[in-house]
C-alpha cells in the first residue's frame with residue numbers, strides 16, 4: 001500500500017482514496033444521528049447496549065473512517081510515504097472495514113457469536129493491516145518530527161486497543177472464558193479515547209497549528225515528550241489495574257492534567273497566530289480545545305465527586321472535542337485536494353479552494369455543530385431535547401456528505417469540461 | 431549555523447511576510463499587501479534559487495542521484511511559482527476573495543514542501559555532505575541573488 005522512497009512526488013494521494021473514507025465516515029455519522037432518535041436518552045447510560053452501539057458507530061464507524069482518510073492525506077507529507085496503486089487497495093480495505101463495523105453493531109444488538117466472530121475477522125484484519133503498514137513506514141523514517149513521532153505512538157495505541165477489542169469479542173462469542181474482562185475493557189477504552197483519538201489529534205496539531213496558522217512552536221515539554229508520557233501512563237494504568245485496584249485513579253488524574261496543559265497551550269497558540277483569518281477551521285479548533293478542557297476538568301471532578309449526570313456531560317464534551325477537530329481537518333483537506341489535483345493536472349479552470357467549499361458554508365456547519373452540542377447537553381436535563389439533538393446530528397453529517405458529493409462532482413465536471421495544458425510530470429490517477 | 435538551520439529560518443521569515451500580506455489584504459490595505467507580498471515572493475524565489483543552484487547540485491553530486499528527491503523539490507518549486515503568479519494577479523486586481531482563497535492553497539502547498547525539506551532533504555544533506563562541502567555550499571548559497 002505504501003512505498004518508502006525518501007520523498008514522494010505527490011503532495012497528495014489520489015483524491016478518491018481520501019474521499020471514499022470521508023464518505024463512509026459521513027454515512028456512519030448519519031447512522032449515529034438515526035440511532036440517537038431511536039434510542040433516546042438511553043445512550044447516556046454507559047451500561048446499556050444502546051450506549052455501546054452509539055459509541056462504536058461514532059468512534060469506529062465515523063471517526064476512524066475520517067482519521068484513516070486524513071492519515072492517507074498526511075502521511076505522504078509527514079513521512080515521505082508514497083501510496084502505490086492506492087485506489088484499488090483502499091477499496092480493498094474499505095469494504096471489509098465498513099461491513100465489519102455493521103456486523104459489530106448488529107452483534108452488540110443481538111449478542112450472536114457468529115456476528116462477533118465475523119466482525120472480529122473483518123475489523124481486526126483491516127484495522128491491524130492499515131496500522132501495520134503505516135507503522136512500518138513511520139518506523140523506517142530516518143528523521144522524526146514531533147508530529148510523526150506522535151502519530152507512531154498513536155498507531156501503536158490503535159493496534160493495542162484493537163487487540164484488546166478482539167480479546168473481548170472472542171470472550172463474547174464464547175471462544176475463551178475472558179479472564180480479566182473488566183480490566184481489559186477499561187484498558188480498551190482508555191487507549192481508544194486517549195492513546196488513539198486524543199494522541200492522534202495532538203500529533204496532527206503539532207504540524208497543523210504551527211505550520212498552517214503560522215504560530216510560535218509548541219514548548220518542548222508538550223511537543224517532544226507528551227505523546228510518550230501519555231502512552232506510558234496508559235500502559236501503567238492498564239497493567240497496574242491487574243495488581244492494584246486504584247491504578248486508574250492516579251493515572252487518569254495524570255493524563256487529564258497533561259491534556260489540560262495541551263488544550264490550554266493550543267488555545268494560546270491559536271490566539272498568537274500570525275495568519276489573520278479566523279475561518280471556520282480556526283473556530284472548530286478552538287471549540288475542540290475548549291471542549292477538551294471541559295472534558296478533562298469533568299473527569300477530574302468525577303474522580304472525587306462521582307455524579308452520574310457529569311459522566312453523561314463528559315461523554316458529550318469528549319465526543320464534541322473529537323468531532324470538532326475531525327470537522328476542522330475536513331474543511332481544509334477536501335478543498336485543498338480538489339484544487340491541488342486539478343491544478344497539478346494542468347486545468348486552467350481548476351476551482352479555487354473557496355469555490356470548492358465556501359468559507360460561509362463551513363461557518364454554517366460550525367453553527368450546526370454548536371447547536372448539536374447544546375441540544376445534547378439540554379437533553380440530559382430535559383429528555384425530549386434528545387430528538388432535536390439527533391436531528392441536528394443528522395443535519396451535521398448530512399452537511400458534510402453534501403460537501404463531499406459537491407466537491408467530487410466539481411472535480412469530475414472540471415476534468416470533463418476543463419481546458420488543460422500538458423505537464424511534463426505525470427500525475428497520479430484520480 | 432548549519433545548512434538546515436539557515437534554510438529553515440528562511441522558510442519562517444517567508445511565512446512572516448506572507449502572513450503580513452494576507453492580514454493587509456483582509457484589512458483592504460492593498461499598499462501594504464503589495465509591499466509584503468513583494469518581500470515574500472522575492473525572498474521565496476531567492477530561497478528557491480539557493481536550493482536549485484547550490485544545494486541540490488551538491489546533494490546530487492554527492493549521492494549520484496539526479497532523479498530523486500531534488501527532482502521532486504524542483505517540480506514543487508514550479509507549482510509554487512505558478513501560484514505566486516496567480517496571487518500577483520489577484521493582488522493587482524485587488525480581488526480580495528480570490529487573493530484569500532489562493533492564500534489558503536499557497537499556505538498548504540508551501541508548508542508541505544517546506545516540511546519535506548526540513549524533515550528529509552536538509553536532514554539528508556546534513557548527514558551526507560562532508561563538512562567542508564557543507565560549509566562551502568552554505569557560503570555559496572548566501573551569495574545567491576535573484
Ligand SMILES: [Fe+2]
Nearest residue numbers: 478481503547
Ligand atoms: Fe524548496
Ligand SMILES: [Fe+2]
Nearest residue numbers: 437481544547
Ligand atoms: Fe526550502
